[in-house]
Amino acid sequence: MTPASEDELAEVIGGAQGPFAVRGGGTRGVSCDGIALSTVGLSGITLYEPGALTLVVRAGTPLAEVERLLAAEGQRLAFEPCDMRRLLGTCGASTIGGVVATNASGPRRIQVGACRDHLLGVRFVDGMGQVVKNGGRVMKNVTGYDLVKLMAGAHGTLGVLTEVSLKVLPRPEAVATLVLDEPDAARAATAMAAALGSPFDVTGAAWVAGRVLIRLEGFAASVDDRAARLGAALGADRAEVDWDAVRDAHVFADRPGDVWRVSVRPSALAATVGALQAGGAVEVAADWGGGLIWVLCAADRDLRRDLAQGHATRVRGAALPDVPRFQPEAAQIAAISAGLRQRFDPRGILNQGVMG
Amino acid sequence: MQMPIPDARVLALKADLAARLRSVMPADAVIADPSETRAYECDGLSAYRCPPLLAVLPSTTQEVSDVLRICHAMGVPVVPRGSGTSLAGGAMPTADCVILGVARLNAVLEVDYADRIIRVQSGRTNLSVTGAVEAEGFFYAPDPSSQLACAIAGNIAMNSGGAHCLKYGVTTNNLLGVTMVLMDGTVIEVGGAHLDAPGLDLLGVICGSEGQLGVVTEATLRILRKPEGARPVMIGFDDNAVAGACVSDIIRAGVLPVAIEFMDRPCIRACEAFAKAGYPDCEALLIIEVEGSEAEITHQLSLIAAIAARHDPVEVREARDADQAARIWLGRKSAFGAMGQINDYMCLDGTIPVTELPHVLDRIRQMSAEYGLDVANVFHAGDGNMHPLILYNANTPGELEKCEALGAAILTLCVEVGGCLTGEHGVGIEKRDLMHVQFNTADLAAQMAVKDVFDPGWLLNPAKVFPLDVSEERRRGGGQPAPAGPRTSGEPTGALRDTSDQKKGLAAA
Ligand SMILES: Cc1cc2nc3c(=O)[nH]c(=O)nc-3n(C[C@H](O)[C@H](O)[C@H](O)COP(=O)(O)OP(=O)(O)OC[C@H]3O[C@@H](n4cnc5c(N)ncnc54)[C@H](O)[C@@H]3O)c2cc1C
Numbered sequence: 072m073t074p075a076s077e078d079e080l081a082e083v084i085g086g087a088q089g090p091f092a093v094r095g096g097g098t099r100g101v102s103c104d105g106i107a108l109s110t111v112g113l114s115g116i117t118l119y120e121p122g123a124l125t126l127v128v129r130a131g132t133p134l135a136e137v138e139r140l141l142a143a144e145g146q147r148l149a150f151e152p153c154d155m156r157r158l159l160g161t162c163g164a165s166t167i168g169g170v171v172a173t174n175a176s177g178p179r180r181i182q183v184g185a186c187r188d189h190l191l192g193v194r195f196v197d198g199m200g201q202v203v204k205n206g207g208r209v210m211k212n213v214t215g216y217d218l219v220k221l222m223a224g225a226h227g228t229l230g231v232l233t234e235v236s237l238k239v240l241p242r243p244e245a246v247a248t249l250v251l252d253e254p255d256a257a258r259a260a261t262a263m264a265a266a267l268g269s270p271f272d273v274t275g276a277a278w279v280a281g282r283v284l285i286r287l288e289g290f291a292a293s294v295d296d297r298a299a300r301l302g303a304a305l306g307a308d309r310a311e312v313d314w315d316a317v318r319d320a321h322v323f324a325d326r327p328g329d330v331w332r333v334s335v336r337p338s339a340l341a342a343t344v345g346a347l348q349a350g351g352a353v354e355v356a357a358d359w360g361g362g363l364i365w366v367l368c369a370a371d372r373d374l375r376r377d378l379a380q381g382h383a384t385r386v387r388g389a390a391l392p393d394v395p396r397f398q399p400e401a402a403q404i405a406a407i408s409a410g411l412r413q414r415f416d417p418r419g420i421l422n423q424g425v426m427g
Numbered sequence: 428m429q430m431p432i433p434d435a436r437v438l439a440l441k442a443d444l445a446a447r448l449r450s451v452m453p454a455d456a457v458i459a460d461p462s463e464t465r466a467y468e469c470d471g472l473s474a475y476r477c478p479p480l481l482a483v484l485p486s487t488t489q490e491v492s493d494v495l496r497i498c499h500a501m502g503v504p505v506v507p508r509g510s511g512t513s514l515a516g517g518a519m520p521t522a523d524c525v526i527l528g529v530a531r532l533n534a535v536l537e538v539d540y541a542d543r544i545i546r547v548q549s550g551r552t553n554l555s556v557t558g559a560v561e562a563e564g565f566f567y568a569p570d571p572s573s574q575l576a577c578a579i580a581g582n583i584a585m586n587s588g589g590a591h592c593l594k595y596g597v598t599t600n601n602l603l604g605v606t607m608v609l610m611d612g613t614v615i616e617v618g619g620a621h622l623d624a625p626g627l628d629l630l631g632v633i634c635g636s637e638g639q640l641g642v643v644t645e646a647t648l649r650i651l652r653k654p655e656g657a658r659p660v661m662i663g664f665d666d667n668a669v670a671g672a673c674v675s676d677i678i679r680a681g682v683l684p685v686a687i688e689f690m691d692r693p694c695i696r697a698c699e700a701f702a703k704a705g706y707p708d709c710e711a712l713l714i715i716e717v718e719g720s721e722a723e724i725t726h727q728l729s730l731i732a733a734i735a736a737r738h739d740p741v742e743v744r745e746a747r748d749a750d751q752a753a754r755i756w757l758g759r760k761s762a763f764g765a766m767g768q769i770n771d772y773m774c775l776d777g778t779i780p781v782t783e784l785p786h787v788l789d790r791i792r793q794m795s796a797e798y799g800l801d802v803a804n805v806f807h808a809g810d811g812n813m814h815p816l817i818l819y820n821a822n823t824p825g826e827l828e829k830c831e832a833l834g835a836a837i838l839t840l841c842v843e844v845g846g847c848l849t850g851e852h853g854v855g856i857e858k859r860d861l862m863h864v865q866f867n868t869a870d871l872a873a874q875m876a877v878k879d880v881f882d883p884g885w886l887l888n889p890a891k892v893f894p895l896d897v898s899e900e901r902r903r904g905g906g907q908p909a910p911a912g913p914r915t916s917g918e919p920t921g922a923l924r925d926t927s928d929q930k931k932g933l934a935a936a
Binding site for chain 1: 539540541542543544564565585586588592593596597599600609613615616617619620621622623624625626627628629630631632634635636652653654655675676678679681682683719720722723726727778779780781782807810811812845846847848849850851852853854858862865866869870871872873874876877878879880881892
């Protein structure tokens with residue numbers, strides 16, 4: 072089903088028994104039982120005000136269209152939504168609603184935040200077919216509870232997004248990357264921490280294929296100045312680096328095995344990698360200064376057994392009976408999450424099990 | 428301001444409740460004497476006062492849990508309190524409530540510079556969080572003007588902002604985790620030193636929930652390395668609307684200063700008298716701060732000066748040294764206090780799209796004339812968060828009411844141009860009855876559903892945020908009605924900026 076308006080979507084959900092499998096561009100390769108319910112009929116830019124740094128757009132609008140529009144005005148989505156198609160071997164075209172529903176965020180997470188930090192407002196249809204709005208289109212808004220953040224990353228389990236409002240930012244004049252050869256995880260983490268603890272406004276700190284990558288952005292003269300001084304401090308040189316490939320974990324794209332995203336405190340990078348390796352062969356790459364670890368491992372492995380802290384999500388790999396994609400939550404947290412789902416979707420008809 | 432009638436059953440429990448609370452915490456942590464509970468009768472919205480039944484000052488998460496368990500079992504409402512600086516009445520008691528103050532929970536629990544985090548107990552003041560890390564060159568970014576006094580607990584509950592949020596974001600963008608006690612005494616951990624949530628983003632909805640979902644006792648906060656330098660420039664204009672247009676042009680040009688603050692003549696004069704900052708005497712003043720290396724600062728300031736020049740400024744003046752920079756900020760951050768020395772005022776907090784600044788400033792001037800009350804403006808212009816201060820005389824009968832009516836009209840205007848009722852102070856009791864202007868029934872029901880999950884009995888700060896008629900059934904029933912059935916009514920739809928339903932709501936309010 073492909074409703075052409077928010078009203079029609081509300082009618083479909085309110086009137087049907089479901090269940091529904093909500094779908095944007097289908098690039099995540101995740102599905103569940105139910106009638107396919109596509110958002111691509113809800114497409115188009117509602118409002119773009121470059122002078123207020125705000126964009127309001129319907130959920131089914133292709134991400135590429137949004138990015139083109141912003142680029143024409145010298146602006147961008149600063150949270151760098153990722154493109155998982157190559158890693159997952161999927162096709163289709165990401166929608167902005169899918170980006171928000173998965174809280175997709177790239178390397179700039181450490182500086183400007185995640186998608187949720189740029190999301191100013193949402194409209195959605197809940198599991199009862201009711202249209203709800205929250206937030207708005209201004210930068211600062213504490214009017215009532217922040218359901219905007221709750222909807223970001225809810226993977227369509229609390230409601231189907233129909234329209235989102237986002238903060239956009241100017242595209243910088245220049246970008247530079249500092250590169251340091253460093254095969255050792257502990258020393259790589261130290262180097263990234265040093266860069267992030269410097270006053271040089273680092274906008275990316277990753278460790279891929281034995282190299283530490285540090286990104287600086289801004290006015291050209293300032294980038295040159297900061298790159299020279301930080302480069303000297305770290306003993307790193309400037310080089311061209313494809314940050315989209317870092318963002319989208321291309322290192323594991325054409326390799327067999329499961330891929331996991333592990334989230335830990337950055338200083339735990341080396342210990343975490345060590346523990347994972349002790350449990351079986353893995354290959355790793357890190358982003359967010361070491362706080363996000365991409366792991367490639369054997370297809371049947373429960374990575375969480377070897378994880379001492381943080382949490383892990385399986386992003387690629389066949390379903391295993393006792394190993395859910397998402398990290399199981401502590402009992403009290405799970406009860407709250409279940410309570411919220413029960414309230415927003417009492418009949419349990421929206422993307423049932425997608426976050427399991 | 429209407430508040431629910433105190434529950435006689437609860438009032439009668441006072442002695443018994445005090446005794447039970449004293450059994451789980453030191454005697455001096457339970458305050459029952461009316462001459463002492465009076466200290467908690469209001470917060471920063473001091474026009475409204477009501478002493479609580481009791482006040483408690485726990486020192487540990489365990490004590491908070493014990494207090495809540497007891498109050499839960501006895502059906503007693505609890506109002507959490509940080510430092511009591513809320514300007515929305517968020518921490519204002521009801522006569523039948525226990526005030527739970529977290530001021531004694533003020534320790535630093537952990538600092539980790541490699542991970543750039545600090546974990547503190549929630550009663551610690553905002554400025555003293557930075558105080559704990561600044562020797563190492565770090566700081567905690569959100570900087571409400573009240574930062575010397577306000578607590579992290581209140582900052583989290585209100586999702587507070589500050590002058591430098593334009594670059595660094597508000598509390599929610601700098602909060603990584605909390606320890607929170609639910610009304611039934613359950614202690615939960617949400618988030619931590621890592622950056623993202625494993626499941627639903629509960630932290631996102633806890634931040635800004637105004638003490639209605641749980642009592643936060645500990646928080647993990649992001650700390651940042653201080654920039655190499657920072658410098659404010661003052662740009663004076665002889666017209667408010669022109670200053671507003673200049674702000675919009677700066678943002679459009681791709682320069683992103685850390686702060687763009689706005690003051691009009693009445694505020695400029697009051698703040699100058701207070702801080703001797705050397706503010707130019709003009710109609711409208713922008714304080715714009717940029718930071719980075721010396722080269723970066725010079726470059727950005729030259730771009731800003733070029734844009735300002737197109738708007739005919741009466742004066743452009745950079746801070747000449749660190750002392751003057753500090754005075755410029757002292758004056759701005761003392762604006763409310765400085766105005767308060769001259770006049771009674773009511774502080775509004777609506778946000779508007781930056782592009783609407785000239786129009787809204789113009790309308791406020793007209794409305795001020797219509798109502799016959801002066802309005803002074805001081806606000807965070809870079810993100811459109813306005814703080815019109817309506818000046819009135821509290822001793823003149825009827826003037827407070829007139830002031831409230833003008834306030835409601837200005838906030839309604841903010842919503843109509845695509846903005847919101849409150850950008851950083853919160854709803855509390857102050858904007859509670861205006862929520863209809865921004866939200867329709869379904870919008871409010873979705874928010875209340877969250878409280879139903881965290882606090883099914885509606886005992887935590889129950890008379891705030893939601894219009895009393897809307898929350899009445901829940902507050903009274905001490906329970907949650909079953910989820911509503913399928914959609915029946917045709918609620919209006921449209922863009923996020925659509926205000927058709929809001930106007931309808933206003934007529935009903
Ligand atoms: C002069 C002045 C200037 C100000 N400037 C700014 C500004 O620039 N930016 C800004 O955003 N605000 C500003 N404020 C408003 C106020 O300081 C903030 O809202 C602040 O965060 C309140 O903190 P507090 O500790 O005083 O909280 P309180 O006033 O004690 O409480 C505020 C709310 O938090 C809840 N709460 C308190 N403790 C807890 C807890 N442990 N768990 C759960 N909920 C809790 C309360 O129930 C209440 O709803 C200003 C206020 C004043 C008086």
